[in-house]
Amino acid sequence: MLDQSEVSRQQSRDRRTVESFWDTRASGTAKKILIGATLAFADLGYHGASTREVAARASMSPAAVYIHFESKEDLFFRISESGHRAALRELSDAVALSSDPVQRLRLGIAAFASFHAEMNVIVRTVQYELRVLSGERFAQVAAIRREIDATVREVLVQGRDQGVFDISDLDGTTLLLLSFCIDISRWYHAGSTVQRSPSAIGLQYSDLALRLVNSR
Amino acid sequence: MLDQSEVSRQQSRDRRTVESFWDTRASGTAKKILIGATLAFADLGYHGASTREVAARASMSPAAVYIHFESKEDLFFRISESGHRAALRELSDAVALSSDPVQRLRLGIAAFASFHAEMNVIVRTVQYELRVLSGERFAQVAAIRREIDATVREVLVQGRDQGVFDISDLDGTTLLLLSFCIDISRWYHAGSTVQRSPSAIGLQYSDLALRLVNSR
Numbered sequence: 001m002l003d004q005s006e007v008s009r010q011q012s013r014d015r016r017t018v019e020s021f022w023d024t025r026a027s028g029t030a031k032k033i034l035i036g037a038t039l040a041f042a043d044l045g046y047h048g049a050s051t052r053e054v055a056a057r058a059s060m061s062p063a064a065v066y067i068h069f070e071s072k073e074d075l076f077f078r079i080s081e082s083g084h085r086a087a088l089r090e091l092s093d094a095v096a097l098s099s100d101p102v103q104r105l106r107l108g109i110a111a112f113a114s115f116h117a118e119m120n121v122i123v124r125t126v127q128y129e130l131r132v133l134s135g136e137r138f139a140q141v142a143a144i145r146r147e148i149d150a151t152v153r154e155v156l157v158q159g160r161d162q163g164v165f166d167i168s169d170l171d172g173t174t175l176l177l178l179s180f181c182i183d184i185s186r187w188y189h190a191g192s193t194v195q196r197s198p199s200a201i202g203l204q205y206s207d208l209a210l211r212l213v214n215s216r
Numbered sequence: 217m218l219d220q221s222e223v224s225r226q227q228s229r230d231r232r233t234v235e236s237f238w239d240t241r242a243s244g245t246a247k248k249i250l251i252g253a254t255l256a257f258a259d260l261g262y263h264g265a266s267t268r269e270v271a272a273r274a275s276m277s278p279a280a281v282y283i284h285f286e287s288k289e290d291l292f293f294r295i296s297e298s299g300h301r302a303a304l305r306e307l308s309d310a311v312a313l314s315s316d317p318v319q320r321l322r323l324g325i326a327a328f329a330s331f332h333a334e335m336n337v338i339v340r341t342v343q344y345e346l347r348v349l350s351g352e353r354f355a356q357v358a359a360i361r362r363e364i365d366a367t368v369r370e371v372l373v374q375g376r377d378q379g380v381f382d383i384s385d386l387d388g389t390t391l392l393l394l395s396f397c398i399d400i401s402r403w404y405h406a407g408s409t410v411q412r413s414p415s416a417i418g419l420q421y422s423d424l425a426l427r428l429v430n431s432r
Binding site (some may be wrong): 044045046047048049124127128129169172175176179180182183184186187204205208211212214 | 260261262263264265340343344345385388391392395396398399400402403420421424427428430
């Protein structure tokens with residue numbers, strides 16, 4: 001149970017994280033609205049956050065929101081697409097740093113896990129409300145998800161082919177590695193008994209990933 | 217992307233799961249309302265589901281809901297408390313089947329993981345909207361969560377003390393084992409590339425749990 005001052009400290013931290021996320025990904029009024037929407041969806045869920053709540057967090061009128069975005073789904077798509085691209089970028093940049101599969105898995109999972117701790121306020125909404133998207137928008141986000149999946153899978157196959165990973169179940173291991181990283185965004189913000197920095201979580205999870213493929 | 221007939225098959229499956237969950241845990245009108253609330257929260261999120269939506273899924277009037285439950289939070293608390301108790305029961309019954317830590321971890325994780333696949337429609341809401349609860353209600357659910365945590369930890373300590381588990385980080389390993397099981401409830405329903413029965417998932421996860429503690 002968080003007391004009131006902890007809640008407001010948490011809210012300030014969340015706002016700073018969201019502002020820094022959008023800083024390089026949008027500009028002007030659109031950026032203000034995307035920041036407001038990200039915070040509103042994280043607080044109240046997609047269905048619970050009205051355009052009024054989004055506008056309030058952006059210090060704007062609801063009408064002003066509609067000048068820039070055609071719908072709430074449109075806003076969610078922008079957040080979801082940018083969040084997924086950022087996660088993919090963290091992962092793929094990290095695995096590109098080495099040609100050795102053990103190092104690539106270690107670096108990739110460390111980056112992906114610490115991203116999910118650091119950016120938990122963004123990832124939570126994006127992951128748990130994905131069903132909001134439909135049609136072409138869903139297809140675009142699903143394509144990024146497949147790239148994330150393929151990036152992990154490729155490292156696992158490389159390690160298996162070189163005989164350094166012992167993997168009997170490629171689909172299951174790929175899913176599990178992504179799954180345990182994504183779940184960080186559920187528990188990290190809530191004040192768990194395990195309080196660590198995002199980079200410490202990255203190190204811990206990369207060790208555990210290597211255990212999962214039996215490579216130590 | 218699910219097409220319309222897949223969506224409605226999924227909805228029927230979800231309703232059957234929710235009905236069977238409440239069958240032994242409530243009765244009469246209260247049971248009807250709890251079934252409606254569980255489905256409404258799973259569909260729309262806690263904040264997105266109005267009492268009207270809850271009532272519609274229970275084929276009742278909103279006024280009738282308030283005769284039995286004082287508030288939406290009251291309903292969420294009942295679902296959350298019952299869901300957590302059921303998860304604890306699955307886990308603790310399973311670890312009680314053996315005195316050998318390797319078997320206990322295997323059985324416990326298999327039961328806990330397959331519960332999260334089978335009951336994903338209930339667990340999702342319960343896990344991702346926990347912050348809804350406050351005060352005494354939060355404390356009651358938090359106490360059950362601590363028991364779940366303590367049950368896993370006790371098995372890990374037993375295995376470590378007997379020299380069959382290699383665990384450098386007891387808090388982190390406990391959290392991770394619970395975390396990867398809970399995350400099943402996020403991806404299991406959504407039509408992942410890995411489609412398995414709950415019991416197959418249980419077996420897979422118990423193997424992975426043993427890898428995590430380096431015991432094979």
